[in-house]
Amino acid sequence: MCICVDCRWVDRCQAYHAVERQHGAPHLAETPDLKPADPRIHISVMDLPAGQVGVEWDVRGCGSFQLDQGRWSRLRPGEEVPT
Structure with a gap:
């Protein structure tokens, strides 16, 4: 899960x-x-139905996190x- 949802700066x-x-x-x-x-x-990177490929992005660490x-x-x- 992305840490950004609980960060002071998420909207900026x-x-x-x-x-x-x-x-x-x-x-x-x-x-x-x-x-x-x-x-x-x-x-x-995830396998999806019908041979498709999905990509999931999550910020897991950040020096600016508050x-x-x-x-x-x-x-x-x-x-x-978002999860």
Whole structure:
């Protein structure tokens, strides 16, 4: 799971913006202004039906991470938290 959903900077972060783009998810911000320090993005390649291939992106570590439990949920109330 991406640690960004519980980070103070999720709506301003360029790394999370890239993850949103890879997932085809709507952006929390169109022009994020925070360049995070040393984000570590885990990429998983998965086999899908009919010979398709899927890619999952998750930020697993970041030097700029500051815990703000539930930050993503407060920014998008009523929406399911991305996993």
